[in-house]
Amino acid sequence: MTALTQMKCEACQADAPKVTDAELAELIRMIPDWGVQVRDGIMQLERVYKFKNFKLAMAFTNRLADLAEEEFHHPGILTEWGKVTVTWWSHSIKGLHKNDFIMAAKTDQLLD
Numbered sequence: 001m002t003a004l005t006q007m008k009c010e011a012c013q014a015d016a017p018k019v020t021d022a023e024l025a026e027l028i029r030m031i032p033d034w035g036v037q038v039r040d041g042i043m044q045l046e047r048v049y050k051f052k053n054f055k056l057a058m059a060f061t062n063r064l065a066d067l068a069e070e071e072f073h074h075p076g077i078l079t080e081w082g083k084v085t086v087t088w089w090s091h092s093i094k095g096l097h098k099n100d101f102i103m104a105a106k107t108d109q110l111l112d
């Protein structure tokens with residue numbers, strides 16, 4: 001199977017299917033540092049990245065913003081001193097799409 005980081009997001013229409021439980025179980029194993037949260041009934045992927053200071057946290061945030069624009073798929077981002085919380089879900093389907101797993105894997109690559 002192609003690595004998530006080699007894939008591109010697809011345009012996610014409102015009628016696009018959410019990942020099934022089986023797909024979720026398979027995909028979440030590919031991004032072991034990410035957890036699943038449910039907020040207002042919406043399933044989301046979330047990871048907290050730690051940094052030495054605010055400047056490094058902000059630099060990562062800006063790289064993530066560029067990635068989101070490239071893929072036209074956008075995360076929730078909370079940037080604090082030494083910490084960035086990144087949350088991925090698909091607004092159009094109010095849940096998780098394969099795009100979110102692709103973007104989580106590509107977010108991890110920003111650390112390389």
Ligand SMILES: C[C@H](O)[C@H](O)[C@H]1CNC2=NC(N)=NC(=O)C2=N1
Nearest residue numbers: 012072073074075089090091092
């Ligand atoms: C308004 C804009 O079309 C939408 O927000 C696009 C672009 N970015 C997006 N990002 C995410 N995470 N989900 C979407 O459904 C989405 N759709």
